[in-house]
Amino acid sequence: MQAMDDLRHRAVDSTTPEIRVAFVGCGAIVEKIHAHVLEYLSARQSIRVVAVFDPDGARRDLIAKRFPACASVAQWSHLPADVNLAIVASPVKFHAEQTIELLKRGAHVLCEKPMALNSSECDAMIRAAAEAQRLLAIGHVRRFYSASQQVGRIIRDRSLGRPLHFRMLEGSNYQWAAVSDAYFRRDGGGGALRDVGVHLIDLVLWWFGEPQKVEYSDDAMGGVEANARLRFSYSDGLTGEILLSRDWNLREQCFIQFDNGWISVKPNDPNHIEIAVSPDFVLRAAIHLNSNPTKGPTVGPAAPTFHQAFIHQMLDVMAAISDGSPLTAPGEEGARSVRLIDACYNTRTLLDMPWMSEKELLSARTFA
Numbered sequence: 001m002q003a004m005d006d007l008r009h010r011a012v013d014s015t016t017p018e019i020r021v022a023f024v025g026c027g028a029i030v031e032k033i034h035a036h037v038l039e040y041l042s043a044r045q046s047i048r049v050v051a052v053f054d055p056d057g058a059r060r061d062l063i064a065k066r067f068p069a070c071a072s073v074a075q076w077s078h079l080p081a082d083v084n085l086a087i088v089a090s091p092v093k094f095h096a097e098q099t100i101e102l103l104k105r106g107a108h109v110l111c112e113k114p115m116a117l118n119s120s121e122c123d124a125m126i127r128a129a130a131e132a133q134r135l136l137a138i139g140h141v142r143r144f145y146s147a148s149q150q151v152g153r154i155i156r157d158r159s160l161g162r163p164l165h166f167r168m169l170e171g172s173n174y175q176w177a178a179v180s181d182a183y184f185r186r187d188g189g190g191g192a193l194r195d196v197g198v199h200l201i202d203l204v205l206w207w208f209g210e211p212q213k214v215e216y217s218d219d220a221m222g223g224v225e226a227n228a229r230l231r232f233s234y235s236d237g238l239t240g241e242i243l244l245s246r247d248w249n250l251r252e253q254c255f256i257q258f259d260n261g262w263i264s265v266k267p268n269d270p271n272h273i274e275i276a277v278s279p280d281f282v283l284r285a286a287i288h289l290n291s292n293p294t295k296g297p298t299v300g301p302a303a304p305t306f307h308q309a310f311i312h313q314m315l316d317v318m319a320a321i322s323d324g325s326p327l328t329a330p331g332e333e334g335a336r337s338v339r340l341i342d343a344c345y346n347t348r349t350l351l352d353m354p355w356m357s358e359k360e361l362l363s364a365r366t367f368a
Contacts, residue, residue, distance in 0.1 A: 019047040019318060022083040022107070024098050025090030026054035026063045029112060034087055035066055037310045042067070047318060051080050054090075076101065083107050085321065092189025096121035099136065100128040108135040110317050114198040115334035117189055119342050122335035129331055137317050137327050138334030140202045144312045145270035146287045146303035148203060151256070151263060155207050160277070161259025163208065163238055168200045168254045170267045171227075171245025191224035192244040193341055199267065200242050201230075201337045202329075203254070208238060210336075216344035217351040227351060230344060271303035 021038060023030050038049050049067040054060040057074065064072035073079055086102045088095055088111040096116045099109050109129070115138050116122045129136035142148050155163055171192070193216075204211075211232040218225035230242040243250060255264045261277040271287040291300025304312060319325040 017046070017084075019045075019085050019321060020050045020080070020083050021047060022051040022053065022079055022086045023049065023063060024053050024086050024088045024102065025094070025112075026052055026056070026059040027089060027091075030063055030087070030089045033307065033310050034089060035063055036307065037314050039066060040311060041314060041318075045315075045318065047085075047314075051083060053079060079105075081105070085110065085317070088112060092117055092194065095189075096125055099125050103128045103132040103134050103136065106132065106134065108137075108317070108321055110137045110139060110314075111331075111334070112139040113202070113334065113337070114189065114194050114341065115331065115338050117338075119335060119339045122331070122338050126331045126335060135317070135320050135327060136331035137320070138329045138331060139313065140199070140329040140334065140337075141309050141313050142199050142203060142267070142270075143206060143328050144304070144309040144316070147265040147270055147273050148206075150273055150287060151254070151265060152207050154263060155256070160261045160263065160275075162236075164257045164259065165238070166204070166208070166232075166240035166254070166256045167243075168204070168241070168267070169243045169250045170196055170200060170252050171243070171248055171250035172252075191218075191220065191228075192226055192246045193218065193228050193344060196246070197228060197230070197242065197244045198337050198341065200244075200254070201340055202333070204232065204240065204242070205336050205340070206333075208232075208234065208240075214340065214343060214347075215349075216347060217349045219351045220348075221350075229351060268306065270306055270309050 023034065035049075038047070042048050049070050051071040051073055052060045052064045053073050053076070054063075055074070057072070060072045060074070064070045071078070071080060083105075084107055086098075086107045086109050088098050088102070088109055090098060092114055095111055095114075099111050102109050103125075111125070116125060125136060154160060212235045213233045215231040216228070218228035226246045227248065228242075228244045230244075232238075232240040232242075252267050253264055254267060256262060261275065263276075264274040266272065272284065273287060274282055274284045276282045287303040289300040289303060290297055292298040313328075316325075316328050320327050
């Protein structure tokens with residue numbers, strides 16, 4: 001795993017060619033996050049946004065006006081030929097088609113999560129990247145959280161012994177300022193599992209590896225799921241579960257029990273961690289950078305925030321383009337999450353809903 005204290009030193013050398021970026025899709029994630037990241041980096045690094053594409057003219061103009069001399073294009077054919085990095089942030093159903101076309105045009109691609117609608121599309125995207133000899137990165141930004149990295153190190157180094165069980169909860173009333181209905185359409189890649197669940201699935205795979213068995217249930221009855229549960233079992237005895245919701249405020253937590261204690265992080269808190277090594281006390285710590293690692297530990301600045309994690313994600317891609325550094329979240333890693341999601345949907349059962357009557361349950365099973 002790439003440590004955050006190493007990643008913060010990454011920068012594109014001033015002599016390297018400029019990275020020319022196009023946004024493909026100008027929805028809420030670009031407006032609220034990616035555009036801010038590029039505004040920040042373009043003032044400090046050799047990177048510039050030169051074009052934006054979106055079928056909605058108002059959306060693309062909203063983003064384009066934030067960048068000097070940025071083209072607002074309504075058709076693929078009008079994207080500048082010298083774009084060498086595309087950020088694909090369109091609805092999931094367009095990810096594969098757009099990514100493959102961009103790779104064939106010679107651009108590297110940072111594709112938002114989830115990577116694609118299914119694993120077949122993922123495979124096609126990975127092949128296209130290999131054939132074009134271009135990079136394909138996936139927007140699993142939680143890999144850039146210092147809390148996630150510290151958890152991974154504790155698991156890998158067996159600092160608290162063997163992991164025995166994990167329980168991850170994430171959910172709240174849906175309040176994301178979406179600008180399309182893609183989240184609410186199965187054919188658009190919507191649903192709690194693909195939207196928020198893919199983050200936790202990626203962490204499970206990153207931290208623990210491939211499970212031996214996964215059981216999945218949700219409450220979809222002809223539409224997309226608002227609530228879902230995944231249960232995991234591993235060959236070494238590790239068990240775990242993920243609970244997801246888009247209409248209940250869950251206690252958001254990633255909890256892991258070990259032989260000799262437990263750790264807990266919040267899914268959307270990048271730089272705090274709770275650790276217990278005895279039944280009496282719990283340490284809740286803010287993660288800081290080590291400001292003088294060669295001369296002994298010295299507490300430095302606080303670890304990166306939520307928005308700064310996106311900056312580090314972009315620096316990771318820029319370094320891979322400029323000097324061949326390995327990507328933290330390449331296409332092969334993004335495909336692992338989608339394969340597991342495929343398996344969940346292919347074996348899904350109806351979530352237990354004891355508040356429903358027998359008649360309602362019969363109808364629910366029919367639609368499910």
